[in-house]
Amino acid sequence: MFPAVIPNLARQGRVTDRTVAFYAERAAGGVALVVSEGLFVHGSSVPPPTGLPAFDPANFDGFQRIAEAVESQDCRMVGQLFHMGRQQLWTPGAASPLGVSSRPDPFRWTVPHVMSISEIAMVVEAFVASAATLRRAGFSGVEVHAAHGHLITQFLSSWSNTREDEYGGDLDGRTRFLREVLAGIRTECGPDFLLGLKMPGDELVDGGITPSESARILQRVSSETPVDYVGFGQGNSSLSFGDHLPDMHYPTGPYLRTQRELRAGSDAPVVAFGRITSAAEAEAVVRDGTGDLVGLGRLLLADPGFPAKVQSGREDAVQPCIYCNACWAEVTQGRTIACVTNPRLGTTGEAAPQVKPALTKRRVTVVGAGVAGLRTAAAAAGRGHEVTLLAGQLGGKARLESQLPGRRDIAKALDYQQRQAVEHGVRIELDVFATEERVLAERPDTVVLATGSRMVRPLGLDADSEPGTSVRDYLDEVDCTGGDLVDGTAVLYDFDHTGGTYAVADLLAQRYRHVTILTPRPHLGDGVPYLNLLGVYRRLYEAGVRIVPSSEPVLCKDNVVRYANVFTGETTEVEDVRLFTWSTPREPNDELAAPLAAGGMEVHLVGDAYSPRSMLAAIHEAQTLAERL
Ligand SMILES: Cc1cc2nc3c(=O)[nH]c(=O)nc-3n(C[C@H](O)[C@H](O)[C@H](O)COP(=O)(O)OP(=O)(O)OC[C@H]3O[C@@H](n4cnc5c(N)ncnc54)[C@H](O)[C@@H]3O)c2cc1C
Ligand SMILES: Cc1cc2nc3c(=O)[nH]c(=O)nc-3n(C[C@H](O)[C@H](O)[C@H](O)COP(=O)(O)O)c2cc1C
Ligand code: SF4
Structure with missing residues (x-):
């Protein structure tokens, strides 16, 4: 399944064509279930203009379009419902976040307004009303987001809940809010509407929810309202923030053991997730009973076609995720989601891209085999051009970086690009330091300089x-x-x-x-x-x-x-x-450009050679250039 991922594709709080495409493409790639981005259940959890309020009637048509686009591909569409409480990642402006207690949010240090009993009832009602809206729009179910330090975690955890009324104190009190939400949705939406739960598995802070506490919470809430599946997120927005999205420095599947222990808390099917990076790892999770479903978040951002490719024995054609978290950085800085390795993210046809053949076949010489050169060469050859790649070694700066501690995943992106280049018939000449004469000896129609940059x-x-x-x-x-x-x-x-x-x-x-x-x-x-x-x-x-x-x-x-x-x-x-x-700061290696252009050659600069930036810029720019050649 594809777990919840906020893509910032909404505009003015409305579903856009790209929102629909984002979910439709994940379904087209072959997953069984797609969970939507966290949908805001109430205005007191202030949605940014790029987020989706479930409570806004103007979004009903948009939700219908999402449901139709996903469900029509034999895939279940589930809406994730959440309230951030004190943990507003976006500046709330004049609005004050609601919170469980007056303790500050550990990320922004915002001190929330402490919810009164009637405000609690209002937010419970908002969860239930949002679920009912999604059911009417054609969703198969909802997932209640109780993890990652948002409002429901704030209720569940003694680390954040210091209330002395019936919503605080012992397990009964701290679980009351969640129990009311789950019971309300079940009553309103009926037994056939999927009800998922994303639990805090381990807050990873002293005094916070531990795996054994999480199992107790799950037992308490699911004995009252059984859920159809449960998953476990880690960390909250304190120093354990990074644990909900383990980067390339973490081992693979870092929380699978915890998730195995947590199963004991309920009979519900378990979704295992968190840096599961290959089909073999996913299969092992199901085989050894850690999970009944496997959630693949970033892996399916990098390539929504993963399930179909694996099914047809082509896992080596999967565009890899390198667990760099650039996608998360884009989103939390208010920009549209972007993926380092997947320039097509969120566009129609992304799961099985149709290559547009070149109208005129040309001889293309690419100089430099870093991420920019490899990507340009592979994509241009894929369109039918006759491509020669002149390089000292394969991989450029990214290859050097991939040899550093914790950076091995970067090599996956290079290996993939190299396989693509070979598959598309790129002629690769190594141990070459290309001069003007050497380039011209190839008799190219077009030269692409992907020669990188040097530090000053x-x-x-x-x-x-x-x-x-x-x-x-x-x-x-x-x-x-x-x-x-x-x-x-x-x-x-x-x-x-x-x-x-x-x-x-x-x-x-x-x-x-x-x-x-x-x-x-x-x-x-x-x-x-x-x-x-x-x-x-x-x-x-x-x-x-x-x-x-x-x-x-x-x-x-x-x-x-x-x-x-x-x-x-x-x-x-x-x-x-x-x-x-x-x-x-680096300066571009662009010395070959002027003499080649002066001789009348068509010359393109790409990646760091155009302007030194990042892997994301180099790969995206290379793809765009190759599609224009
Ligand atoms: C220390 C360091 C850390 C970085 N960390 C990050 C990071 O964390 N995240 C991130 O996104 N980016 C990072 N970057 C930037 C990122 O590595 C580059 O932006 C990206 O790899 C550029 O790719 P490229 O293909 O344009 O250039 P390069 O990777 O530099 O490739 C150019 C290749 O062309 C070769 N070449 C040059 N001239 C010739 C010639 N005449 N003939 C044949 N070959 C030639 C070069 O030797 C090189 O192999 C970092 C860069 C450095 C240096
Ligand atoms: C950009 C981005 C946005 C995310 N947004 C949400 C969200 O809205 N709700 C949520 O529960 N998890 C969110 N997540 C976490 C994922 O659901 C998932 O738990 C996490 O990516 C770990 O799985 P993975 O290692 O397979 O990527 C987000 C992850 C990313 C990368
Ligand atoms: S490669 Fe980086 S940007 Fe792309 S999905 Fe993976 S973590 Fe996100």
């Missing part, structure tokens, strides 16, 4: 400073698989703020007795999704890495790095430095 020496270094080395050059030389611990200090200057740079820091922490990170900003990680950043900090602090914010290096000489505070200019020295490496 930190500008603030004194003229007589030793240069140090870019992390890119360091990675080219170092063996990431092992080596002796070096006494002394490695200094990493972080003027980049991406996950890849912190993975370099993780590697340095394994290699050097001491590691110091300098950064000119007052904090780390502006380019890292917040969920992943929690893991970055955790790893760095646990490894004893020293972080010096608001600082930039001014001199590296004789094993000493001197740095200055960017606000005061005050300088400090790090001694016994054995490595000074920097991750800095």
Whole structure:
């Protein structure tokens, strides 16, 4: 099944064509059940303009369209119902969030208005009314979202619920709200309407819901109103926020053991989910009884065609998810969902893309085999062009990054692109550093320069400073698989703020007795999704890495790095430095463009060679270019 994923595809709170396509394509790919994004049940849980209020009658037609598009493909459509309570991820403006108690939300530190008994009744009623609306619109059921620290978790957990009335205190009191919601929906919508429940499995905070407490809660609520399926989310919006969306640094299936234990809480079928990354893992989950259903969230964002491809024995044609959480970052920053590896996300035909053959077959020479070059070459060849790829090695910067601790998933994206290039007949010439003459020797009609970018020496270094080395050059030389611990200090200057740079820091922490990170900003990680950043900090602090914010290096000489505070200019020295490496803004490797264009050649720059950005930008731009060639 496809679990709830907010895609930010609504506009002014209304279902759009892309909302419908997003769900229809997941159904077309072959899943048995699609759960909608969290639908807002009441205005006191303020929906952003890109979210969907279930309580707004103007959305009824839109919900009907979603139900029709999914159910007509022999797939059940279930609407997820939620109320955020104090955990408003979007600024609520003048509206004050409702909450269970006056404790602040651990993410935004918002102190909510404490719900009165009549306000509680109003929100219970809103859940029930929303379920009834979806039933009338043709949905097969609803899933009540009680996990991830939203309002219902806030009621269930003693960590957030300090009420002294009948909605707080013991298990009976803390489960009352959820029991009223479930009973109300069952009564209103009848026994044939699917009723799912997403439970907090483990809040992963001291004093919060533990797996054994979760099992007790489930027993209590489902003995009163049996549910048709249950799943277990992890974490809340505190420092355990990252645990609800385990990134590439987590092992695969990190919560399956907990989910196995939680089964004991109810007879209901269990949906297992959380970084299940392949058909073999999914099958094992069902075979060993961990789950009766398997939820695949990000995997189906990256490729909704996964079920159909696996069924036909073509799992190697699945566009992989690399568990980078860029999709989540896009959504929580208010932008439309986007996926690094899937440029077609949320468009019609996404589950089984129809390639538009080129009108005129051309000789295309692509230079550089990073993510941009590989994607352009494969997609252009897929359209019928005769493509040659000239490259030193396959994979570019992404291949280097994939060798770093916790970054192995990135290699999956490269391997997939390489398979696609081979399948579509791209002629790959390796160990080539392409010059103008070498490119022209291919007699191309079109040249695509996917030659990447290089890091620039930190500008603030004194003229007589030793240069140090870019992390890119360091990675080219170092063996990431092992080596002796070096006494002394490695200094990493972080003027980049991406996950890849912190993975370099993780590697340095394994290699050097001491590691110091300098950064000119007052904090780390502006380019890292917040969920992943929690893991970055955790790893760095646990490894004893020293972080010096608001600082930039001014001199590296004789094993000493001197740095200055960017606000005061005050300088400090790090001694016994054995490595000074920097991750800095890059400049494009575009030197071949001008001479080739001057000779009358059609030249395109793509990825970092056009302008140094990210893997997402490089892959999306490459796909767009290939579709235009
Ligand atoms: C340290 C670091 C961390 C990063 N972290 C992240 C991150 O966490 N998330 C993210 O999204 N992005 C990150 N990025 C950026 C991301 O890696 C790049 O934006 C992306 O990989 C660019 O891909 P590309 O194909 O355009 O270029 P590249 O990957 O640089 O590929 C270009 C290739 O062309 C080759 N080449 C150049 N000239 C020639 C020639 N004349 N002949 C033959 N071959 C040639 C190069 O050697 C290289 O192999 C990071 C980058 C760095 C350096
Ligand atoms: C962009 C994004 C938005 C999400 N929105 C919701 C949501 O609205 N409700 C919810 O319960 N879970 C939400 N999730 C979590 C997923 O339902 C699922 O629990 C999670 O992705 C773990 O499964 P996976 O590892 O297969 O991706 C979201 C996940 C992502 C990536
Ligand atoms: S953006 Fe990253 S985590 Fe999200 S679906 Fe795509 S590859 Fe997976």
